[in-house]
Structures are given as structure tokens and as C-alpha cells.
Amino acid sequence: MTRPYKKMIVLSGLAVFILLGILAARPPEEEKPVYKNLKVLSKKISDRDMDYVMESFGVQLGVNCLFCHPSTQIGYQFTIDYVTDKLENKRIARDMLRMTMQLNKKYFNIKLNRAMTTRGRIWCRTCHYGKPVPILPLPKSKI
Ligand code: HEC
Ligand code: HEC
Known part of the structure; x- marks a missing residue:
């Protein structure tokens, strides 16, 4: 008579144990990085958008x-x-x-927001073309 009852206790004990294990293994809530020296970008920029902007600088230059x-x-x-x-x-x-x-705003009527959730027509690549200093060889250039 008592045996199934005992089994229940053991099983539920085990379940609690597993649950505690899962809870303990969960990574702690990710802390939002605080950017300290942003003068153009918004201080509220998300981690993801910040990564995007910085990586795009690298690739485009x-x-x-x-x-x-x-x-x-x-x-x-x-x-x-x-x-x-x-x-x-x-x-x-x-x-x-x-x-x-400014170029996007003045000439293309696109207002880029400083949290970088909008995309412009002009970006670093427009001039830099994957180079740190934009130099495009012009054949027999007069300018
Ligand atoms: C072409 C230059 C350039 C490159 C390349 C570049 N960054 Fe930046 N980074 C900046 C500028 C400019 C700012 C400041 C923006 C502002 O004032 O709003 C900045 C700011 C930052 C900040 C914020 C620092 C703070 O607390 O104020 C982080 C983090 C950062 N960059 C990470 C990176 C990472 C990671 C890479 C490489 C994937 C990278 N950057 C590549 C120019 C660059
Ligand atoms: C309208 C064209 C144009 C756009 C757009 C542009 N640049 Fe430039 N950039 C230039 C020119 C031209 C130079 C070279 C200036 C010189 O020779 O003194 C330059 C130079 C630089 C330099 C100095 C490189 C060196 O080694 O001296 C950095 C850094 C730079 N740009 C970053 C950026 C970033 C980041 C962006 C995007 C946010 C960007 N540029 C967008 C035209 C542009």
C-alpha cells in the first residue's frame, strides 16, 4: 500500500532537484553595457545596433x-x-x-536617428569603398 506513495515522494523530490539545477545553470540576466563617451550616437543605442554600427565602420573602411x-x-x-x-x-x-x-538629411531628406535604427542612402562605403582613405584612380583625370 505504501509503496506507490513512496515512489511519488522520491519522484517529486527528483523533479525539484532537476528544476533547481536548471535554474542554477541559467546564465544571469545580461547586463546592458553603458557607453561612456558617445557624442554623436544616442546613449540609448541598443547593444545590437552599436555592434552593427561599429562593425560596419570596420568593413566599409x-x-x-x-x-x-x-x-x-x-x-x-x-x-x-x-x-x-x-x-x-x-x-x-x-x-x-x-x-x-547631414548629407542624408540635406540632400536625401532622410533623417538618421542617433540610435541607428534607420538606414541612410549615404554611408561610409559610398565614399570609402572598403578603404581607410577614399582613393579612386581616375583615368586621365582633370580634377
Ligand atoms: C573608423 C573608426 C572606428 C572603428 C573601425 C571602430 N570604431 Fe568604435 N567608435 C568609433 C567612434 C567615432 C565612436 C564614438 C561615437 C560617438 O561619439 O557617438 C566609437 C565608440 C565605440 C564604443 C563606445 C565606447 C564608449 O563607452 O563610449 C565601443 C564599445 C566601440 N566603439 C566598439 C568598437 C568595436 C568593437 C569595433 C570593431 C568591431 C569598433 N568600435 C570599430 C569609431 C570606430
Ligand atoms: C562624402 C564622402 C565621405 C563619406 C560619406 C565618409 N567619408 Fe571618411 N573620408 C572621406 C575623405 C575624402 C577622406 C580623406 C580626407 C583627407 O585626405 O584628409 C576621409 C577620411 C576618413 C578617415 C581618416 C583616414 C585616414 O587614415 O586618414 C576616417 C577615419 C574616416 N574617413 C571615417 C569615415 C567614417 C567612419 C564614415 C562613415 C560614418 C565616413 N568616413 C564617411 C570622405 C568620406
């Missing part, structure tokens, strides 16, 4: 993050300082971003 963000190495620890404005390329890129927004 044919460079990687280190072109604009300096690295420091202490012992074996290698970190990139994204906050500092030490590198000139970052400061130029910020101005270029401003210019790009």
Missing part, C-alpha cells in the same frame, strides 16, 4: 577596431580602450559620422 580604438597590454592581459578619444582616426570618424548624417 577595410580596417579593424584597432584603427580607431587603441589597445593596451599589461603582462599577458590585452584590452582595447573603446572609451578614449586618443586616436585621431576615432575623432575623424566621429566628424565623418556627423557629415554623413
Whole structure:
């Protein structure tokens, strides 16, 4: 008579155990990164859109993050300082971003929002074409 009852207790005990295990294994809520030095982009920009913008800078200029963000190495620890404005390329890129927004607005009537959820007609690639400095060889150019 008591046996099925016992089995129930053991089984539900096991279920609680498994549930606790699942809860413990779940990654903690992802913390939203706080960007400290944004002067053009919105401080409310999502993590995803920020990644998108930064990766697009890299691809459209044919460079990687280190072109604009300096690295420091202490012992074996290698970190990139994204906050500092030490590198000139970052400061130029910020101005270029401003210019790009103005071009879209003035000549194409597209208002890019600073959280970068809108897409423009003009972007870095329009001029840079995958190069850090836009140089297009023009045959027998007169200009
Ligand atoms: C062509 C230059 C350029 C490249 C390449 C670039 N960035 Fe940036 N990055 C900037 C500029 C400019 C800002 C500041 C934007 C502003 O002021 O609104 C910035 C800001 C950032 C920030 C915010 C830092 C803070 O807290 O204020 C992060 C994080 C970041 N970049 C990551 C990256 C990563 C990761 C890559 C490579 C995938 C990358 N960037 C490539 C120019 C660049
Ligand atoms: C309307 C054309 C145009 C657009 C759009 C444009 N750029 Fe540029 N960019 C230039 C020109 C031209 C130069 C070279 C200036 C010079 O030679 O002094 C340059 C130079 C730069 C440089 C300096 C490179 C170096 O090694 O000296 C950076 C960094 C840069 N652009 C980033 C960007 C980013 C990021 C974007 C997109 C947000 C962008 N540019 C959009 C035309 C453009």
C-alpha cells in the first residue's frame, strides 16, 4: 500500500532537484553595457545596433577596431580602450559620422536617428569603398 506513495515522494523530490539545477545553470540576466563617451550616437543605442554600427565602420573602411580604438597590454592581459578619444582616426570618424548624417538629411531628406535604427542612402562605403582613405584612380583625370 505504501509503496506507490513512496515512489511519488522520491519522484517529486527528483523533479525539484532537476528544476533547481536548471535554474542554477541559467546564465544571469545580461547586463546592458553603458557607453561612456558617445557624442554623436544616442546613449540609448541598443547593444545590437552599436555592434552593427561599429562593425560596419570596420568593413566599409577595410580596417579593424584597432584603427580607431587603441589597445593596451599589461603582462599577458590585452584590452582595447573603446572609451578614449586618443586616436585621431576615432575623432575623424566621429566628424565623418556627423557629415554623413547631414548629407542624408540635406540632400536625401532622410533623417538618421542617433540610435541607428534607420538606414541612410549615404554611408561610409559610398565614399570609402572598403578603404581607410577614399582613393579612386581616375583615368586621365582633370580634377
Ligand atoms: C573608423 C573608426 C572606428 C572603428 C573601425 C571602430 N570604431 Fe568604435 N567608435 C568609433 C567612434 C567615432 C565612436 C564614438 C561615437 C560617438 O561619439 O557617438 C566609437 C565608440 C565605440 C564604443 C563606445 C565606447 C564608449 O563607452 O563610449 C565601443 C564599445 C566601440 N566603439 C566598439 C568598437 C568595436 C568593437 C569595433 C570593431 C568591431 C569598433 N568600435 C570599430 C569609431 C570606430
Ligand atoms: C562624402 C564622402 C565621405 C563619406 C560619406 C565618409 N567619408 Fe571618411 N573620408 C572621406 C575623405 C575624402 C577622406 C580623406 C580626407 C583627407 O585626405 O584628409 C576621409 C577620411 C576618413 C578617415 C581618416 C583616414 C585616414 O587614415 O586618414 C576616417 C577615419 C574616416 N574617413 C571615417 C569615415 C567614417 C567612419 C564614415 C562613415 C560614418 C565616413 N568616413 C564617411 C570622405 C568620406
